[in-house]
Amino acid sequence: MEKETEMVSKVLGPDEETKTEKPKSRKFMVVMIIILLAAAGAGVYWWYLLQTTISTENAKVVTDISDISFRVGGRMEQISVADGDKVAKGQELAALDREQYRIAMEQAQAALDLAKANYARLPYDLQSKNMAVAKARDQVAIAGTAVSTAQIAVNDTQRVLSKNEELFKSGAISEESLNTSRSSYEKAVAALESARFSLQSAQISLRDNQQQEVAADKTSEPALLAGVKQAQAVYDAAAYNYNNSILKSPLEGTVVRTAVQVGETVTAGQTVLSLACPDNTWIIANIEEKKINRVHAGQGVEIRIDSYPGKVFKGSVASVGDVSQSTFALFSSESTSGSFTKVSQRVPVKISFDNQGLALKVGTSAQVKIYTGK
Template sequence: MNAPVSPAAAAEASRLTQPAPPPRRRRRWLLRLLPVVLLLALGLGGSWYWTVGRFLAETDDAYVQGDISVLSARLEADVLAIPVGDNQPVRAGELLMRLDDRDARLQVRQAEASLDEAVAAEATARETLEQLRAQIGAARAQVAQAEAEQVRAAADAGRTRALVGGGWSSRQSNDQAVADQRKAEAGRQAAEAELAVRQRAVAVQQAQLDQAAARREQAAAALDLAHRNASYAEIRAPFDGIAGNRAAQLGQLVRPGQRLLAVAPPPEQLYVVANFKETQLAGMRPGQPVEITVDAIPGVVFHGRVDSFAPGTGSQFSLLPPENATGNFTKIVQRVPVKLVLEPGQDPAALALLRPGLSVVAEVDTRADPGAPRGVLAAAAGTLGLR
């Protein structure tokens, strides 16, 4: 005997046994429109590539760069103070590190004493020169006196000789007059020799004065050098930037040439070096616009321009440049570093996040009209002449 069946169960069984309804018309229309949509998308993509895409040179081999100044010690001393902390913004001329300058100040005092000694030696040489010049005047007067004495002695000898011939004077008087004449001549010659010695002594003393002046200049230069070395005890920021990478600690003994810390430029002075393939450089020129995206700052697009091109490919500046003149050869596409600078007036908050060394993606617009829109619809409208 069969069990009775409820009306609900009978309705469900009837629904399941009915055939499926035919597909709707809307699905048919969608299938018919699908090729049209695909053709339209293909046309828009082709139009964009032909008018925009093929003129965009893009590379991810690009990095943020900055002219980082590495500060080193110029003298051997202990570190006394480090007023700045790591990653702290600094201003140009701000004190970053102070070294012990006691040895340098002692060298300054020693150089000052040497300069005083050299100045005194120069003054002594100058006074000696003036004294010798005065002695030359006295020697010339002695020469004149000797010449006058010679003239008198010669006259007396002549008169005595005449008197002896006339019998009015003795031969002894004549001999005495002749001796006086010869003595006067010898005195004149001695006075002239003394004058020559004094004149030559002036030339020698003038050379000694020049030597003393040179020693004074040398001592003055040594003093300037000592002052300069003393100034190296204070390490100051060369420009506005951010201090970091400190390699010295308080109380540490540092030596000349030892790296102490570095100062990186502020974010607005950073730039990008992009290594483009040589096949991408055909239409690239300085001044063309660039869109830069930084991996560490997603969602932000920085605007820049092409500044300059490196004088050679990156391989030419490597430690071991390639030499392809021997052996087998495989052509490898080379890359040329291109410097990209940021345009002013960009988001300060985004710029503050830039750091040298960050990876970026750079896209250069090499079109004749780089100000034209880059969008797909705008490119299609330009192709159809609608704008």
């Protein structure tokens, strides 16, 4: 090989060899310049992206999840849906044992009917008391007349007795006639006393009936009306408990969790089912605190979701959180020794987007690129 090179050199000579090497060096330089320019361009582009976008894989699909519970407690008798079922607003989800609530409602209904009947009878009761007063007044009048009549009889028999006593002294009448007139007088006095007693009794009866009439006018209606209202309140509470022993969906969504089983005893407010609303989904992206001041509502966002590889969703920043992600964490990232160790915090950013009608799984991972423009 060396011999061949020497032979070429001898044939071409020194000048010819130099001319052959120059084009090769020039091509190499051109290639190197192109590579350097491409690298510089890529670097500039990468720098530009870093300045105008913020990217993170710390993001996930989120939706409203509502915990559904009974407003009353009892034994779970039926669960009508299962995890993954789609439910409509107002659809029956579960039911408690309703027997105790049915009995309580029927008892309350009976008490309410009785209270209403007593209130409805009030005018007749008042009329009856008015009639009793009128009758008592008549008795007083009759007794008064009887007293007057008895008093006249006493006066007459007393006058006859006085006259007969004078006649007896003069011997004009017998002792038997005198005794007869005396007996008549005593009977008249006894009749007067009896009439006076009857009058007094009639007056007492009238006073009592008048007092009852006044009391009925003042207290019966308010008391009976209060009884109706109380019975109505008891019935309303019983009906409320009975009606709420069936659990109905307050919204349209998908069952994502069943927390209890048939036969269990649940309390009011205890979670029975959890419903998600897949049509109302958004992205929560946790952005580093040193970058968060570049993020503002309305900025465009490019979203990729792991469960739909290759598909790109368009969205925008809806809001930026006011506190870091760890503020309400169950376990604090701060040291319990009293010393502070700086830990890079992340702030949640809510991103709204068009899910293109896809049934996105809540909690699945996503990658986002926020176009900050600066």
